[in-house]
Amino acid sequence: MSGKGGVGKTTVAVSFATHMARRGGKVLLADLDVEEPNAGLFLEKQLIDSADAVVYRPQWKEDLCILCGKCQGFCAFNAIAALPKYVIVFPELCHSCYACSELCPASALPMIPVRIGQIQQYSVNEHLVFIEGRLDIGQEIASILVRQTRDKALQEAQAAGMQWLVFDAAPGTACASREAMIKSDAVILVTEPTPFGLHDMSLAFRMVKASGKPCAIVVNKDSPGYAGIEQFAREEQVPIIARIPYNSELAQSYSVGSIPTGAFPALEDALSRIASWLLEVSTGGQP
Amino acid sequence: MICITILSGKGGTGKTSVAASFGYLAGKRAVLCDCDVDASNLALVAGAQDIQSREYSGGKVAVIDQEACLGCGACAQVCHFDAIEKNGSKYRIETASCEGCGYCPRVCSFNAICMVERKSGDIFIGQTRFDSAIVYAELSIGAENSGKLSTQVRRLADEIAEETDAEVIIIDGPPGVSCPAIAAATGVNYILFVSEPTLSGISDLERAMEMSGKLKIPAGVLVNRADINEILSTKIKEITTRAGNDFWRTMPLSSDFVRAVRNGKTVLEETDDERITSVLTQTWRSISERFQKWQ
Numbered sequence: 003m004s005g006k007g008g009v010g011k012t013t014v015a016v017s018f019a020t021h022m023a024r025r026g027g028k029v030l031l032a033d034l035d036v037e038e039p040n041a042g043l044f045l046e047k048q049l050i051d052s053a054d055a056v057v058y059r060p061q062w063k064e065d066l067c068i069l070c071g072k073c074q075g076f077c078a079f080n081a082i083a084a085l086p087k088y089v090i091v092f093p094e095l096c097h098s099c100y101a102c103s104e105l106c107p108a109s110a111l112p113m114i115p116v117r118i119g120q121i122q123q124y125s126v127n128e129h130l131v132f133i134e135g136r137l138d139i140g141q142e143i144a145s146i147l148v149r150q151t152r153d154k155a156l157q158e159a160q161a162a163g164m165q166w167l168v169f170d171a172a173p174g175t176a177c178a179s180r181e182a183m184i185k186s187d188a189v190i191l192v193t194e195p196t197p198f199g200l201h202d203m204s205l206a207f208r209m210v211k212a213s214g215k216p217c218a219i220v221v222n223k224d225s226p227g228y229a230g231i232e233q234f235a236r237e238e239q240v241p242i243i244a245r246i247p248y249n250s251e252l253a254q255s256y257s258v259g260s261i262p263t264g265a266f267p268a269l270e271d272a273l274s275r276i277a278s279w280l281l282e283v284s285t286g287g288q289p
Numbered sequence: 290m291i292c293i294t295i296l297s298g299k300g301g302t303g304k305t306s307v308a309a310s311f312g313y314l315a316g317k318r319a320v321l322c323d324c325d326v327d328a329s330n331l332a333l334v335a336g337a338q339d340i341q342s343r344e345y346s347g348g349k350v351a352v353i354d355q356e357a358c359l360g361c362g363a364c365a366q367v368c369h370f371d372a373i374e375k376n377g378s379k380y381r382i383e384t385a386s387c388e389g390c391g392y393c394p395r396v397c398s399f400n401a402i403c404m405v406e407r408k409s410g411d412i413f414i415g416q417t418r419f420d421s422a423i424v425y426a427e428l429s430i431g432a433e434n435s436g437k438l439s440t441q442v443r444r445l446a447d448e449i450a451e452e453t454d455a456e457v458i459i460i461d462g463p464p465g466v467s468c469p470a471i472a473a474a475t476g477v478n479y480i481l482f483v484s485e486p487t488l489s490g491i492s493d494l495e496r497a498m499e500m501s502g503k504l505k506i507p508a509g510v511l512v513n514r515a516d517i518n519e520i521l522s523t524k525i526k527e528i529t530t531r532a533g534n535d536f537w538r539t540m541p542l543s544s545d546f547v548r549a550v551r552n553g554k555t556v557l558e559e560t561d562d563e564r565i566t567s568v569l570t571q572t573w574r575s576i577s578e579r580f581q582k583w584q
Contacts, residue, residue, distance in 0.1 A: 005328050007300010007464040012489065037465035038298055038496065040489040078349070078391040078404075099390030100369050139499045142468040145433065173300045173464055174327040176434030180385065196550045198305065202328040209430045225544075228551050250517075250542070257487035257518040 003183060003210075005202030007173035009194045010222035010246070011035075013256060014276075015170035016044045017263045021273040022166050023129035030164045031126075032155035034182045035172040036119060036135040036147045043259040045132055047124035055121050055135065055147050058113035059096045060103045062089040066110035073102040073111060094142055119147050121154055133158065148172065148181040156185060175205040183210060188283045189217040190276060191240075195228040204234060211238075216283040220276065223248040243279045244272035290450055291580040292458045292477040294324075296501075298493030300464035302485045303513040306546050308461035309334040309555040310569045315577070316419050318456040322446035323425035324439040324473035325463040326410060332425050334555055337415030345426070347437040349389040350407040351382045357401035364393035364402060385431045410438045412445060422449045436472030439463070443472070457577060464493075466500045474501060478580055480508040481537075481572075486521035494525065498532045509535030511572055514542040537575070538568040 004011050012035075019031035033041040060073075060082070067089060074084035081095035082102055093116065103111045119137040126132050135151030137144050152169065159167040171182035183189055189210045193203040203219070210217045217240060221231055224245040235242050247268050255262060263269050295308040305325075312321045312335050323331040351372070353364070358379040365373040365380055372386035373393065384407075394402040410428040417423045424446045426438050443460065450458050462473035474480055480501050484494045494510070501508045510529040515522040522539055529536040541564050549559035557566055 006330075007328070009301055037467050037470075038300075038489075038493040040299075040492060043488045043492060076392075076395070078389060097388050097390055098369065099388060099392050100367070101390055101392035101395065104367065105392075105395065137467060139466055139496055140503055142436070142471060144465070144467040174434065174469075175430065176327040176428055176469075177385075177431055178434070180431040184385075196547055197333050197553065198330045198550055201330055201333060205328065205427075205430075212430060225547070227548075253514075253517055253542075256489075257485075257521060259488040 003171040003179050003189060003206050004173060004192045005175055005206035006193070006199055009199055010192050011173070012041050012044070012170055013261055014190065014192050014220055014222065015168050016041050017261045017269060018273050018276055019130060019166070019168045021263055021270070022277060023127065026129065027165045028129055028163065029166040029168065030131045030133065030155055030159045030162070031168045031170065032151060033134040033170045034148050034151055035170060036137040036151060037144050037172065039134050039136050041170045042124070042132065042134050044261055045124070045126050047126045047132055049122060050125050051123040053121055054117045055119045055150050056115035057098045057118050057146055058100070059093050059098060059116050060091055060111035061114040062091055063110045063112065066108050068108045068110070070107060073106055076101045076105050098146070121151050123158070131158065131162065144172070145177045145181055148178050152181055152185055175202070175209055179206065180209060183213060183215070186215065188280055189215050191217060191219050192222055193219060193231060194223045195221055195225065195231050197230060200230040200234055207238065207240065218243040218279055220272065221245045241279070244275040246272045290456060290458065291479070291577070292460065293479045293481060293576060294460040294462050294474050294477045295481050295483060296462040296470060296474060296497055297464060297483045298466065298497030299485070299490050302490060303483045303546065305330045305334065305461050306549070306556050307481070307483050307511065307569065308459055310557045311459050311573050312417060312421060313419055313555045313557050314570060314573045315421065315457055315459065317421050319421045320446050320450040320453070320455045320458045321417060321421055321423040322442060322458055322460045323423070324442055324460050324469070326426040326438045326442065326469070327428045327434050327463070329425045329427060331461045332415065332423055334550060334553060335423055336418035336553070337413065337423050337425070340413050340415040342411050342413045344408055345410050345412050345438055345441055346406045347409040347435070348407055349391065349404040350384055350387045351389070351391070351393050351402055352405055353379070353381055354401045354403070355379055355381070357399050359399055361398065363396045363398065367392050367396050412442055414445065414449070421455070422453065424449065434469050436468035439469050439472040466496050470497070470500065471504070474504055474506060477506060479576060480506050481576065482508060482510045484510055484512050484525055485514050486512060486518040486525060488521070491521060491525060491528070495528060498534060502532065509537050509576070511537045511568070512539040515539035516541050537572045540565050540568050
């Protein structure tokens with residue numbers, strides 16, 4: 003994760019996943035940036051499974067309703083208006099808490115599935131599986147789909163005996179990125195050496211720190227002339243485990259959906275460092 | 290008064306650099322409004338002095354009184370958000386997961402659960418280096434960014450603009466296409482997308498333009514770092530025009546953007562590169578003149 007968008011989360015997530023897969027590890031990469039899923043652009047892949055992602059929302063059954071009006075009081079989100087002769091559900095306000103449906107004395111508000119996006123699973127090669135959540139345009143709440151995609155990835159990884167599960171999280175520091183973080187064993191904070199990168203990373207760090215999970219910084223688009231990240235790392239005692247220097251050829255390669263890690267020794271080196279740190283953390287060593 | 294939102298879909302394309310430059314050009318005629326409430330950066334380059342802050346609470350959270358809880362578990366059974374966990378022989382709320390729906394207190398036979406206000410962020414009002422007002426916010430850690438806080442930030446910016454007779458509100462929006470982006474875009478006069486010629490940038494721009502199309506708001510595109518890939522820059526022009534939106538101009542890849550941010554300045558104050566200054570100045574002039582004519 004990163005806080006700020008556009009600092010290189012996807013670059014690091016995709017190249018790390020392919021790097022470990024090339025070394026013989028079994029890897030599952032999951033794109034949890036469901037609003038703008040981009041990791042798939044960098045992978046040659048075959049679709050193996052596609053499913054609609056749904057949420058459940060109440061639907062009013064006029065024939066069952068006794069017009070008691072209680073449902074409106076059950077809803078904390080003003081998503082139900084109980085009028086003298088009708089009940090109206092406002093789906094965009096509904097949080098799918100089931101209170102109205104399950105507390106309705108006449109069972110007149112059954113929960114009905116509504117599509118919010120889709121979750122697709124791909125095979126990249128025998129070592130790498132890719133799962134992507136993609137929110138439909140016009141859907142307002144992204145975090146539910148993040149949770150569903152994450153849980154699908156966790157199940158798959160467990161079932162297939164994966165050694166590495168890599169989440170490419172959403173930018174920001176709200177619950178959409180938190181959903182990825184809370185089911186991880188360790189967190190890589192990708193940042194860039196600018197005050198924007200620092201500010202947003204420090205907000206994301208606060209969230210990770212509160213969780214107590216091991217965490218390290220990777221500086222992407224590195225260039226001399228800014229000491230803010232180092233100062234932060236010192237004060238908060240977070241290790242900076244890798245630096246990927248700014249490289250215009252890498253930027254061009256990225257633009258057409260390719261991250262040939264082999265062609266960029268500095269990137270290759272950074273990935274090895276990330277792997278070592280993760281191994282150290284997972285074996286209980288000092289991060 | 291007109292309202293212009295800067296968006297992109299993809300993060301890191303230069304929204305804030307463009308919004309701050311427009312703020313610099315508009316001077317005290319503008320109110321600046323940062324709606325990227327979970328990664329707010331506009332004040333870092335526009336400056337913010339004489340800051341006033343106010344707490345914002347949106348929604349509620351359940352709390353279980355550990356004295357009164359008898360550990361029956363009825364609450365955990367009805368919670369659809371996995372927010373209630375066992376705490377010894379009792380139950381407790383995992384606050385970060387609680388959606389605030391208020392279902393659990395209704396099924397507790399011992400009145401052990403109550404709903405309390407949840408702080409969801411702080412809103413700040415200050416004065417920029419350009420003598421305009423700026424409104425921005427900081428979301429509480431891991432809070433739900435449902436767009437409610439952004440809506441509050443916008444409401445406050447509206448009030449300030451009204452009071453100070455400002456001519457324009459410049460909104461720096463969040464990445465993405467869901468609730469926070471919709472909250473930053475709803476009801477504005479114009480959306481300017483800042484894009485970049487990468488497959489990710491294009492994919493995200495297409496999704497973002499689909500969103501603005503659904504909201505029926507006129508929009509245009511400015512391409513940043515065009516020389517990373519000229520072919521994809523031309524493609525952005527095509528998809529922009531095909532979507533019925535304005536294609537403004539392109540800016541080159543330049544380290545002046547990074548230097549400006551590091552110096553806490555807008556790129557317009559830091560660069561001599563006319564390919565950047567003229568593009569930003571002319572785009573701002575064209576957009577603001579278009580709306581002034583209509584008023």
